Amino acid sequence: RKDFESIVCGLPLMTDFSCDQLADALTDSIGIHADDTIVFVGHGTAHRANVCYARLEEAFHRNGFNSLVVVTIEGTPSLDDVLEDLKQFEKNKLLLTPLLTVAGVHAAEDIFGEENSWISAMADAGFTVIPLRKGLCEYAEVRNVLMLSIRDSGVSIIAIEHVMQAVMSLSDRVIVLASGEVIAQGRPQDVVRDPQVIEAYLGKEFANAQG
Secondary structure: OOOOOOOOOOOOOOOHHHHHHHHHHHHHOEEEOOOEEEEEEOOOOOOHHHHHHHHHHHHHHHOOOOOEEEEEOOOOHHHHHHHHHHHHHOOEEEEHHHHHOOHHHHHHHHHOOOOOOOHHHHHHHHOEEEEEEOHHHHHHHHHHHHHHHHHOOOOOOOOOOOOOHHHHHOOEEEEEEEEEHHHHOOOOHHHHHOOHHHHHHOOOHHHHHOO
16 A cells, blocks of 8 residues: 555445446447347445446336346346346346456356356256356446546546547547647547548548538
């Protein structure tokens, strides 16, 4: 701890407020449709904080995704619980994906392992399972939720990025460099219209066409 001047904690990814943001981010990232049956598998805990998984499921349901369930490996609801729930949807095809920051050991063994796993139990129960082996932080939209949470905690973030979509959605102020020199700075919506920025990153022909 002595190596840091201060340590600031942002809000968890799943709170009463951020569950709605996370649900929207996953909906956009995965391309979820109202009639899709999807099982998100989180880590879970015996602690009362496990209620956050139910809150996330409720956020999906408020958006009309009623055939979507959020379950856990070490908390509730469990594998047995979800199998009973899935039978009520009367759909044999479902998508199974981790609700984990990184799709590591839990994903490889507990969720998608060859034996005694979620995918094998679902297949044995008669479901056709489509595996989506991606961790949450592989989705740009989810990373944005995390970044904004850090920013809202009062911490300034300096990001070096050339993907304009990321810059526009996350930044309060943008500084644009070309050949090592600052050519524009200010609000993202202003900088993106700057003729020098357009010429430097899109070319003179594009700049002339805009002008």
